[in-house]
Amino acid sequence: MAPSVVNDVSKTQLTAEEPEHCPGPESEQAGKDDACDGCANQDICSSQIPKGPDPDMPLITKKLGMIDHKVLVLSGKGGVGKSTFTSMLSWALAADEDLEVGAMDLDICGPSLPRMLGAEGESVHQSNSGWSPVYVADNLGMMSISFMLPDEDSAVIWRGAKKNGLIKQFLKDVNWGEHLDYLVVDTPPGTSDEHLSVSTYMKESGIDGALIVTTPQEVSLLDVRKEIDFCRKADIKILGLVENMSGFVCPNCKGESKIFKPTTGGGEQLCKDLNIPFLGSVPLDPRIGQACDAGVSFFEEYADSPAATAILDVVDALRDQIEISLDKLKISS
Structure with a gap:
């Protein structure tokens, strides 16, 4: 039987209809937001705000402590191929049979990893040890809200508080086994509630860093700069930036042409300007x-593609950055 979605979010009883722009009774801003002024529910919502440290944090930290490396995949805007790259990163890591890899889909309103990893239509099962991820290979498991929806066309229409509750359950209740080498976390575009929640919940256990995906044109780079600023303010190390869709490679003649021609130097120039690692172009x-x-x-289907070679080079550069970070951590300690 599939687990219920966000079954640990409190069911606050309100006395009046929620006003427009209500943050939600489970939100940290409940009773304090501008939209709460004059609302008949304000006192009720204020009383629901949890006091003291989050009691689930020790459980989350313990669970994540069994994972060696945790990587967030971020993008400034949608449509740059972030989820596509997450799926290929997961496949590439899992190609090493000595690694145990997990993929977590936190794009709650637009979960696409199950389709990309060949797990569409599967369901999550619950046991005494937690939620069991869906395995698409012997050493590659994944978790997504898509496995809990009644059908693939169901819309997820949730406020931030309910999204945060699901993220907490994913981090606290998913049973990845005794050991996981890599957890790759696919996030929604931008800098929203989901990003704040995952960075807060994972902070104590340690996040190796963020991989940022962009395309070459300036309209994409504008939003990537905001994503980089978010990482720095949230104290998330930037492992590097990858420029996706940097050109078109003809499958027949192998000729390459620029589709999204950069006007300001593309991702590589941005990395030079902001002093972050450039992992490569795909x-x-x-x-x-x-x-x-x-x-x-x-990689298995089209190993001869220049794109496959480029992606594998990015994965190698990413793993190098993780090792460099670990070496610096050892030296500082």
């Missing part, structure tokens, strides 16, 4: 979309 290949739609590994 060209467009129409077969990437085909592999994601079919839920198969792009």
Whole structure:
């Protein structure tokens, strides 16, 4: 039987209809937000605000302590191929049979990883040890809200508080086994409640860092700068930036042409300007979309593609950055 979604979020009884822009009775801003002024529910919501430290934090920290490396995949805006890259990063890491890899889909309103990893239509099962992830390979498991929806067309229409409750359950209740080498976390675009929640809940256990995905054009780089600023303010190390869709590679002749031509130097120049690592560029290949739609590994199907080589180079550079961070941590301690 599949677990109920966010079954630990309190059911506050309100005496009046919630006003427009209500933050929600479970929100940290409940009773304090501007929208709460004059609301008949203000005193009720204020009394629901939890006092003292979050009692779930020790459980989350203990659970995440069994994971060696935790990587957030971020983007400033949608449509840059963040989830696509997350799926390929997961496949690439899992190609090493000595690694145990987990993929967590926190794009709650637009979960797409199950389709890309070939797990569409699966369901999550609950036991005494927690929620069991869906395994798409012997060493690659994943968790997504998509597994808990009645059908694939169901919309998730939630306020931030309920999203935060689900994120907490994913981090606290998912049973990844005795040991996990990598947890790759796919986040929604931008800097929203989900980003604040995951960074807060994972902070004590340690986040290796963030991988930021962009495309070459300036309209994408504008939002990426905000994502970089978020990481710095949230004290999340930036492992590096990857420029996706940097050109088009013809599957037949292998010729490459620029589709989104950079006007300000693209991702590489941005990295130089902001002093962050540039992990590489990944060209467009129409077969990437085909592999994601079919839920198969792009590397296994099209190993000859220049895009496959570029992605694997990015993965190697990412793992190098993680090792560099660990070495600095050891020296400082």
